[in-house]
Amino acid sequence: MLTSSIGKKTVMAISGAMLSLFLLAHMVGNTTAFFGREAFNGYAGHIHDLGGILKLLEAGLLFFLLAHAGVALLLYLENMQARPERYAVKKSSGSGLIAQTMPYTGLAILIFLIVHLANFHFTDRTTPPSEMIREVLGRPEFALFYIFSVLAAALHISHGLWSLFQTLGLSHPRYNKLIMTGGIICGIAVGTVFVLIPVLAVIYSGFLL
């Protein structure tokens, strides 16, 4: 069943839901950075204290990420082949633009994740987290790359959250508007919080000091 078109979309929806839950939790956690060094390092310390549970969560995330990106590539290739001869003129209504760019915003997220993990995960972990942020995001070229990637992620989930409900067949005229608006609000929230951090790191020299 999972190899059918709807099966593959179900894998996208469930893995996308898990990744979105992680991203939203990550966003909420990172708001501690706005309350100063103590609050942020304290929060990061609590996360690290989880120990074995943290390892399990990380393994789960990696699993869903690989499933999500792998099936995304498969769908992308299949969908390209479904129309071998393109239209000379094609008008699109515009509402589907974010949906149509999912493979590209997704690819941007993937590239970002590699850089992001190299910056903060596979690195010298003895420096306090607040110091790592100041070092990496204090550099304008990194800050710009983070801002660009976060905007891609915001677009990705602002469509993705509604899309996953539609894919799982959880749709009702009474709740559709709510789900759609909720997804866009999550996208805006993720965009705002994660853009503010690099922006503050660049323009405010006392950030997380």
Next chain:
Amino acid sequence: MSTITLTLKIWRQQDRKTKGRFETYETGPISQDMSFLEMLDVLNEQLTLEGKDPVAFDHDCREGICGMCGSVINGEAHGPEKETTLCQLHMRHFKDNDTLVIEPFRARAFPIIKDLAIDRTPLDRIIQAGGYISVNTGGAPDANAIPIAAERAEAALDAAACIGCGACVAACPNASAMLFVGAKITHLALLPQGLPERSGRPLDMVQEMDSQGFGNCSNIQECEQACPKGISIQNIARLNHEYLRAAFLSEE
């Protein structure tokens, strides 16, 4: 009666195998009271008199109910009017000296037979795979013998408005047939007559849809915009629901 003249760029293709190309034609005076297909008839008369090969295009009822007609006009399946088949599209929606690019519905699953005429049998194969109900032979049952709530009947009839023209496939960036299959599944799943096949139908129809070479749905919503019968993507959600229910929850 006002008339207009048009420049038409029409896709000409000899058969399935030959490579196609655009040919440009200048029309004579076209009455704005004509339908789009009548305009093509006039062009074909002109081409025949000039000893040229007329443009092949699909049509049958010419009253918006059979689902045979359909081309992409300036990038829009069935042309610029909402909820209108090509045969019901009138030339009053075009202006004098307009240039119209006319292409066939393009999808790997819809091979071009000639010019604008395409082979839509893959949609029929999906219907054959599961778009039916089982009934006993014998005398016709009384109307209203089976009670059906009015809202349910309305929703089923809204889905049944699908004429199977394939505009959803043509408009979808992935050439997916999910709106068509969604309409057919919804139509039968909502009515008591469709219940005996409820758990087999989505599995069989989706399997056939996949094997015919349509793309996957990415929830882009272009299909809904192009559908001449206003079929909603709510029907795709119901198809997903019915499919997952049949695949993972059915007891059969």
